[in-house]
Amino acid sequence: MLTIGKLGEAAGVKVPTIRYYEQIGLLPEPERSAGNQRLYGDSALDRLAFIRHARELGFPLDAIRDLLSLSDEPDQSCAAADVIAKKQLTAVKARIARLTALKAELERMIAQCAQGTVADCRVIEVLSDHSHCAQDHRTSGAAE
Amino acid sequence: MLTIGKLGEAAGVKVPTIRYYEQIGLLPEPERSAGNQRLYGDSALDRLAFIRHARELGFPLDAIRDLLSLSDEPDQSCAAADVIAKKQLTAVKARIARLTALKAELERMIAQCAQGTVADCRVIEVLSDHSHCAQDHRTSGAAE
DNA sequence: CTTGAAGCTATAGCTACTAGAGACCTTACA
DNA sequence: TGTAAGGTCTCTAGTAGCTATAGCTTCAAG
Incomplete structure (x- = not known):
């Protein structure tokens, strides 16, 4: 116990x-x-x-x-569990795809951020400009 | 306006x-x-x-x-923003690694789940058995 | 037998929103 | 000019999935 x-x-x-x-x-x-x-x-x-x-x-x-x-209740069909797992798999795949795009964006941000003052730093600029968005950026709203 | x-x-x-x-x-x-x-x-x-x-x-x-x-206050140093971005990058990388492992786990679960009854289904068994865990499974607790 | 860790209940707080109620404002069209 | 639809207002409460706090009791080691 x-x-x-x-x-x-x-x-x-x-x-x-x-x-x-x-x-x-x-x-x-x-x-x-x-x-x-x-x-x-x-x-x-x-x-x-x-x-x-x-x-x-x-x-x-x-x-x-x-x-x-x-x-x-182990006499029920396995199909229900299978459905749940498959749904989760889809969600996991989507999250991976999105995070991978975000990783690229962060890396570019960091690369562009010289060690000067914020006025020269593109971190903020990159983040406020839609045109820099990665592709899947807008197809989100998923379970986070 | x-x-x-x-x-x-x-x-x-x-x-x-x-x-x-x-x-x-x-x-x-x-x-x-x-x-x-x-x-x-x-x-x-x-x-x-x-x-x-x-x-x-x-x-x-x-x-x-x-x-x-x-x-x-754009006259400050960019270093602080850089630090924040780098910290986020680390977290994003960790999440991708973990999700990739989880994806493999789900795929194996679904493959093992025959269309019989739950008694034959390994979805639950896989999830309750630590020995099936992917490597990074335990190094988590991150910002989710 | 005492002391300190671990456990108990209950309540409140956290992040980042989202939903609802009921009233008010704005705009397009007849 | 009237009116109807739909956008906006404030306020409160709810969501998920915990986490923290307070003040107490119980347990195990020395």
């Missing part, structure tokens, strides 16, 4: 975050010790690790909730 | 967001019409475009505030 601190350490999740996940119903209420402290078994660790990795993959908590409900 | 709606359209920023930026002091209070509606000149458009692009580049509002204060 793990205390909340040990569980958090094992899963790489901060203690208040675990309590938050319990509060919003992502984690079930655990057993308590005689002194009212939470005690977790291995299944809680698995579940929390699942949540953590899904968060790192960019899944919103609602999607994670869906995925967990699938695993809680 | 632009109304707030035209300004938002020109800069690609929603109207409530402009009012929000004014509220937190990123934009100065503009002139008003006889009927108390905001009226903006070109300098407001430049400033808002700057903010928008900086946001898209991933700068937090605090960093943008710093950059704006630099451009408001």
Whole structure:
């Protein structure tokens, strides 16, 4: 049996975050010790690790909730989980594309920024001029 | 003179967001019409475009505030702006690396997810197992 | 048996917006 | 000149996903 601190350490999740996940119903209420402290078994660790990795993959908590409900009822079709994963993959690809363009923009900004005064510095100028925009700059509004 | 709606359209920023930026002091209070509606000149458009692009580049509002204060006093050294941009570049690079690893993970998940029941589906298994983690998975905690 | 770390609840705060209510202004057209 | 549509006004509250604080209790080591 793990205390909340040990569980958090094992899963790489901060203690208040675990309590938050319990509060919003992502984690079930655990057993308590005689002194009212939470005690977790291995299944809680698995579940929390699942949540953590899904968060790192960019899944919103609602999607994670869906995925967990699938695993809680394992006779359902896999198609639903597959749909969620594919949707996330699309979003991840879009983010990579956008960040790559932004990286180029930042690099150009830094290259143009001589070590003079701000008056000579193009960082600000570059950022206020639309004509410098990278292509995908306007097709954004995605889940950030 | 632009109304707030035209300004938002020109800069690609929603109207409530402009009012929000004014509220937190990123934009100065503009002139008003006889009927108390905001009226903006070109300098407001430049400033808002700057903010928008900086946001898209991933700068937090605090960093943008710093950059704006630099451009408001253009005799200062450019070094500060350069430092901010470089810091952002590092963060952007890290995010790209992480997302690329995550993309591979999702692709493998989808490939492994046969169209059977969840019991056969490895989506959840992959996500709860640390040993499947990509390398940089643990070096995160970055600005998301 | 004491001390210090870890845990408890509850509430408030954070970033960067977004949405809604209900009133007012502006403009285009008849 | 009237009116109707749609833009704008202020204000408040809500969103996601946590994080921080206060003030208390419990646990484990020495």
